[in-house]
Amino acid sequence: MKTISPDMMPGWQILSEMTSGWMIPLIILFVVAYAYLRKVKVYEVFVEGAKEGFDVAVMIIPYLIAIFAAIALFRASGALDYVAKAFAHIVAPAVMPAEVFMMALVKPMSGSGARGLMMDVFGQYGVDSYPGFLASAVQGSTETTFYVVAVYFGAVNVRNTRYTIGVGLIAEFVAVAVSTVLSYFYFNSVQ
Amino acid sequence: MTLLNHIWAFLIIIGIITGLGSAVYQAQTGVTTSRIENGIRVTETIEYSTWKEKAASITKAGNKIAGDMFDMVGFQYTTPEGKTRDGAVGIAIGYIGLIAFWLGLMKLAEAAGLVAVLSRIISPFFRLIFPSIPRDHPASGAILLNFSANMLGLDNAATPLGIKAMQELQKLNGKKDTASHAMCMFLALNVSSLTIIPASIIALRASQGSVSPARFWPVMLVSTFIGSLTALLLSKLMARLTPDTPRPGEPGSDPPDGGFSSPLTPAPGDPVGPGAPPMPATVPGTAAETTP
Numbered sequence: 291m292k293t294i295s296p297d298m299m300p301g302w303q304i305l306s307e308m309t310s311g312w313m314i315p316l317i318i319l320f321v322v323a324y325a326y327l328r329k330v331k332v333y334e335v336f337v338e339g340a341k342e343g344f345d346v347a348v349m350i351i352p353y354l355i356a357i358f359a360a361i362a363l364f365r366a367s368g369a370l371d372y373v374a375k376a377f378a379h380i381v382a383p384a385v386m387p388a389e390v391f392m393m394a395l396v397k398p399m400s401g402s403g404a405r406g407l408m409m410d411v412f413g414q415y416g417v418d419s420y421p422g423f424l425a426s427a428v429q430g431s432t433e434t435t436f437y438v439v440a441v442y443f444g445a446v447n448v449r450n451t452r453y454t455i456g457v458g459l460i461a462e463f464v465a466v467a468v469s470t471v472l473s474y475f476y477f478n479s480v481q
Numbered sequence: 482m483t484l485l486n487h488i489w490a491f492l493i494i495i496g497i498i499t500g501l502g503s504a505v506y507q508a509q510t511g512v513t514t515s516r517i518e519n520g521i522r523v524t525e526t527i528e529y530s531t532w533k534e535k536a537a538s539i540t541k542a543g544n545k546i547a548g549d550m551f552d553m554v555g556f557q558y559t560t561p562e563g564k565t566r567d568g569a570v571g572i573a574i575g576y577i578g579l580i581a582f583w584l585g586l587m588k589l590a591e592a593a594g595l596v597a598v599l600s601r602i603i604s605p606f607f608r609l610i611f612p613s614i615p616r617d618h619p620a621s622g623a624i625l626l627n628f629s630a631n632m633l634g635l636d637n638a639a640t641p642l643g644i645k646a647m648q649e650l651q652k653l654n655g656k657k658d659t660a661s662h663a664m665c666m667f668l669a670l671n672v673s674s675l676t677i678i679p680a681s682i683i684a685l686r687a688s689q690g691s692v693s694p695a696r697f698w699p700v701m702l703v704s705t706f707i708g709s710l711t712a713l714l715l716s717k718l719m720a721r722l723t724p725d726t727p728r729p730g731e732p733g734s735d736p737p738d739g740g741f742s743s744p745l746t747p748a749p750g751d752p753v754g755p756g757a758p759p760m761p762a763t764v765p766g767t768a769a770e771t772t773p
Contacts, residue, residue, distance in 0.1 A: 310680050313635060321586055325593035332589060339588025343581025346644055347573045354569035358553040360492040366549035367500025398672075402566065409689075414517060417691040423700075426686060430679040430701035431708055435672040438643075439485070442668055443660065445644040446651040450659040453723070456484045457665070457715045458672035465673065465708030472700045 346445050353444030357436050361399045370396065386470050387421045389414065394428050394466045398435035398459060405429070424473040431465040433458075497546070504542035508535035576640075583641030587623070596622035610670075610713065611663045613653065613725060620649035624667060631671065634680040643671060655727040655734025662720040666713070673712035674705055 325332050364370050374395050378388035393407040408425045415421040435458040443451055511528035529535045552558035555568040567575055590596050599622035607614060607621050614620050623646035630639035646667060654661040660668075679701060686694035727734040 306678065307680075310634065310678065313633060314638060317638075318586065321590045321593070321595065324595060325589045328593045330589065330592045335588050335592045336585040338585075339591075340581040340585030342584050343577050343579075346580050346584070347577040350576070351570055351573045354573055355554045356489065358569040359550050360489050360496070362550040362553040363496035363500075363546060364492040365496075366546045367496045368503050369496045369499035372499060372503075405685075408685075410517060412686075412689050417686050417689045418693065418696075422686075422691075423697050426679075426682050426697040427700040427704060430676055430682050430697065431674055431705040433672045433674040438672050439668060441640060442643055442647050442671065443664075446647045446657075448647075448651070448658060448660050448664065450483060451485050451668075452483055452660045452665055453716075453719045454485075454660060454665045454668045454672075455488065457669040457712055457719065460715060461669065461673040461708045461712035464711040465704045468704040468707045469700060472703055473697070476700050 349447060350441055350444040353440040354437075357440040361436065365400070365403070370399075381470070385474050386424065387411070387415070390421055390425050390428060393425055394432065397429070397432045398462055401434040401437065404432075404434075420473070420477050423477050424470060427469040427473050428466055431469050432462050435459060435462060500542065500546045504539045507542070508538045512538070579637060580641045580644060583638060584645060587626075587642070587645050591619060596626075598622075599625050611666060613661065613663045614650075615653075618649070618653070620646060620653065620663070623649045627667075628670070628675055631675040632677040634676055634678045636681070643667075653728065655729040655731055657735050659726050661726045662716075665719070666716040669712040669716045670709055673709040675709060676705060677702065 322332060325335070371392075374388070374392040377395075378391045381391065389407065389411050393404050393411065396407060397404040408429050411421050411425040435455065439451055439454055439458070443449075443454075508529055511526050513524060513526045515522055515524040517523070529538055553568050554570070556571040556574070557565055557567055559565055587596070596619045597617065600617050600619055603621050603625045604614075604616050604618075607624070611621070611624070623642065627639060627642040627646045630642050647664065650661060650664050650667065651657065653663065679698065683694045683698075729735075729737070
């Protein structure tokens with residue numbers, strides 16, 4: 291990924307990047323300094339908490355394997371492509387190009403896959419084109435649902451996820467629909 | 482059966498059947514692949530004439546499906562484009578350091594009383610969203626931290642903090658293998674993407690030479706907000722329609738580890754019969770957790 295020189299960026303963007311770059315070090319500073327001044331045995335307490343890291347990570351593995359195996363089979367067999375192609379033209383391509391539809395379909399299953407498809411859209415239509423704009427908005431307002439569910443529920447060994455996936459997928463559908471409608475009017479009216 | 486069971490079976494069964502069907506079909510008609518090279522779509526067609534070639538192409542398709550699957554559940558693999566990606570095990574193992582670090586820092590924040598302060602501040606606001614979390618419980622503080630990290634686009638911190646929040650919620654959950662309403666609400670809000678500052682997408686657009694990398698931002702903000710609102714309202718509705726999991730120690734909850742009677746409500750003077758295993762006064766690690 292090539293980086294552009296700071297002089298080309300608008301001022302607010304440089305400031306926002308500086309803030310987010312220093313956010314985590316400042317949070318760490320605040321927590322450690324506060325605990326230290328409150329006479330907490332910082333080193334010992336930190337190690338005590340960090341000990342759990344290994345168990346949690348290992349606990350997630352079976353959940354991730356289950357999700358990834360199912361998604362890999364669905365993608366590698368071409369089934370995902372067929373589904374995307376079958377539904378791609380229910381929306382007018384001028385409103386939602388097939389590539390962006392595909393990206394929205396992949397997003398809940400694979401973050402890197404969706405990112406790759408977004409880069410394809412950028413490459414094919416241009417970053418500042420309408421499809422590029424829409425792809426960015428959709429990408430930003432959706433999450434990798436299955437992955438997040440596997441990691442979070444896996445970390446506490448919850449197997450029965452009840453209505454989480456259903457609610458998550460409906461919310462994602464709503465977010466994509468709203469993004470599409472808004473993008474269409476916003477992109478074509480605000481210059 | 483919950484939806485995830487159906488989706489899981491659907492992905493695997495439909496995936497493999499489609500793969501087999503399309504392998505047989507493509508052996509008859511030939512394979513057309515298209516890819517984008519320097520912005521131009523390149524289309525290639527390979528045709529198979531003898532039955533041996535056809536059988537070989539079907540075999541190859543089967544191997545590819547199995548190979549791709551084992552790649553993704555393994556440690557690391559290389560994509561056809563030559564990129565190295567982590568499989569399921571690789572992702573989990575790679576997370577160890579990050580999770581350990583944030584759990585350590587959270588323990589510090591807890592010991593210093595910071596989480597308690599956050600929980601006290603946010604509790605009144607969370608009464609509506611998470612009614613089952615008791616006032617001032619550390620779960621509120623952990624959830625607040627995860628939401629903040631998500632909103633600011635601090636991806637490295639958001640997931641470990643979310644795991645911490647799930648651990649706190651699990652302490653309030655009496656049925657350890659089933660999600661409580663609070664967990665479902667927390668997850669629904671998380672998967673509806675709470676992002677306010679989409680730092681990584683803006684950076685990606687800038688690196689692709691965009692003249693206005695943040696132009697999509699207002700649209701993304703509104704749709705994220707509406708998506709999260711949908712998740713919130715639907716979770717609320719489901720919480721009203723379905724019963725919550727019991728609290729620890731309530732009827733229907735899991736027996737605590739080791740098969741002792743509930744450590745939350747030890748019956749005063751509970752007689753220990755002759756031959757019964759000696760019961761410790763408190764089960765280490767659970768007494769403090771179950772009394773918020």
